[in-house]
Amino acid sequence: MRHRLIVPSAAAAALLLAVPASAADATPGAPGIGDSYYPTSGNGGYDVSHYDLRLKYQPSTDRLDGTATLTATTTQALSRFNLDFALDVSEVLVNGKPTSFAKSGDHELEITPSAPLERGRQITVVVRYSGTPSQVKINGYSAWQRTPDGAVVANEPEAAAWWFPSNDHPLDKATYDISVAVPEGLQTVSxxxxxxxxxxxxxxxxxWRSTKPQASYLATLAIGKFDITTDKTASGLPVLNAYSKDLGDNYDSAKASVERSTEVIDWESKVFGPYPFNAIGGYVPNVKTGYALETQTRPYYSPSGFANGANVSLVVHELAHQWFGDSVSVKDWRHIWVNEGFATYAQWLWSEKEGEGTAQELADYIYSSIPADNDFWKVKPSDPGADNQFHNAVYNRGAIALQALRNAVGDKVFFQILQNWTKENKYGNASVQDFVAFAEKTSGKKLQKLFDRWLNTPGKPAAADAARDGIGKAASAATGKGGAHSLKAAKPVAPKSWQKIQEAQKAHQH
Structure with a gap:
């Protein structure tokens, strides 16, 4: 049989060349990255490497104008993709070409390129926008706070959508350039x-420039009038702290706490390994909210965190998050223990260093003083649920798990686990089970049952099981490990550091 040879025209041939095979299979990127607690957070189909934000803010009207430039790589053939964003958008360009866009829901920006994007392609996305962030609500609230002389944005698990478009989940980290114009006489902190x-x-x-990978919720911005101090750590890292000039009676206690950031970082670097970022510090704006947050390289502190005097334990907690939460971030928000359990244990180690109660004494006190029918024991730190993400159990029961691990493997191996964990997972993401497996591999011990007792099982571990892990009054008497109490003690006695640790945890809980 003879076959007719068909030669395509020049125009048809050009068309075939213009549409790669992968682009022909293009589909929309998912409107969520797959988080079990926050299904609309983040997006699918691409990975951002850098954000360049050029902003202008007028405090008198709360008007924010911005141009965001994102560099990214597609992870699938894309016909459309989303950014998480809530302000008004006037123009979007993809690879320099004007592109159609639409808003969906309260924080989804749907972008449709003029032609499908093949998998593995590097893209540049430009978004021009404006709005009044404090008036924008997502899930009923705004992460943007107006202050007497400016504004602040800092929140968890979501904060970016009020001031820049992003792939808003810790699974997609990027570097940042943040350029902000404000009326002369005001300052910015980022x-x-x-x-x-x-x-x-x-x-x-x-x-401002951040050169190491950073989750979008950890990006922060404060505008106002600040007293600013600078310093350097022992390793030469620049330290910058900022305090609103109108903190009133909380000013001195805030400064007495945050100014010790250099000392704390130098100590934590010995405990957890080299500090993972290019700068450090903290800032205390004049806000009414009562929480603190580990915003990367520059933690945010509410002045109310120092209402009862200086609290270095709070600074220890937020700076420990630079390793646990910022450098090593959650794969899914249900794994919040890999952030909070470790930052809380850092407070216990600081207490131990300062001679105000050992980590063992703190673990014993919590176990012995909280009755079995308390809701504290009903929450699983390994998967607390979205409503209990910042429950005391995630912090304190989560820290008990680390003390139990320390008792099981000994100090040398325990601190080796912490340092190698932060080293091997640097700038990455991890789950609770990842840590369990890592601890077993490093120690050569089977530890799943121990972690099941303290992290995975609702209910207070039985006294015999706790004693086996070196925790509680019975453990103190039976093992002679120097716990806070004996079997004859009528009432548990709190270590000296307990009040400040509790104040710090309340300040961190949202």
Whole structure:
């Protein structure tokens, strides 16, 4: 049989070349990254490597104007993709070409490129936008707070959508350049290093840079009038702390706490391994909210966290998060223990160092003083549920699990586990089970039952099981490990550090 040879025209041939085979299979990226607690957080189909934000903010009207440039790589052939964003968008470009877009729900920006994007392609997305962030609500609240002289944005698990478009989940980390123009006389505080500032025509522009991978919720911005101090750590890292000038009676106690950040970081670097970022510090704006947050390189502290005097334990907690939560981040928000259990245990180690109660004494006190019918024991730190993500059990029962691990493997192996964990998972993401497996591999011991007791099983572990793990009054008497109590003690006695640790945890819980 003879076959007719068909030669395509030049135009048809060009069309075939213009549409790669993978683009022909293009589908929309998912509107969520797959988180079990927050299914609409993040997006599918691409991975962001860098955010460049050029902003202008007028505090008198709460008007924010911005241009965000995202560099990313597609992870599938895309016909459309989403960004998490809530302000008004005027223009979107993909690879320099104007692109159609639409808002969906309260924080989804749907972008449809003029032509499908093949998998593995590097793309540049430009979004021009404006709005009044404090008036925008997502799930009934705004993460953008107005202050007497400016504004602050810092929240968990979501904060970015009020001021820049992003792939808003810890699974997609990126580096940041944040450039902000504010009326002359005001200052800005953000992540990383302040690279430059210039004043022109009544406006001052501040340029901040973060050069290490950072989750979007950890990006922060504060605008106002601040007293700023600078320092360097023992390893030479720049330290910048900022305090609103109108903190009132909380000013001195806040400064007495946050100014010890250099000391705390130098100590934590010995315990957890080298500090993973390019700068450090903290800031205390004049806000009414009562929480603190581990915003990367520059934790945010509410002034109420220092209402009862200085609280270095709070600073220890937020700075420990730079390793546990910021560098090693959750794979899914149900794994919040890999953030909070470790930051809480850092407070216990600081208490031990300061001679105000050992980690063993703190674990014994919590186990012995909280009755079995208390809701504290009903929450599983390994999967507490979205409503209990910041429950005391995640912090304190979660820290008991680490003390039980320390008792099981000994100090040398325990601190080896902590340092190698932060080293091997640096800038990555991890789950509770990842840590369990890592601890078993490092120690050569089977530890699943221990973690099941303290992290995975509702209910207070039985006294005999707790004693086996070296926890509680019975454990103190039976093992002679120097716990806080004996079997004859009528009432558990709190270690000296307990009140400040509790204050710090309340400040961190949202």
């Amino acid at each position: 992540n990383g290093e302040l690279k430059s500032q210039t004043t022109k025509l009544g406006w001052t522009r501040y340029n």
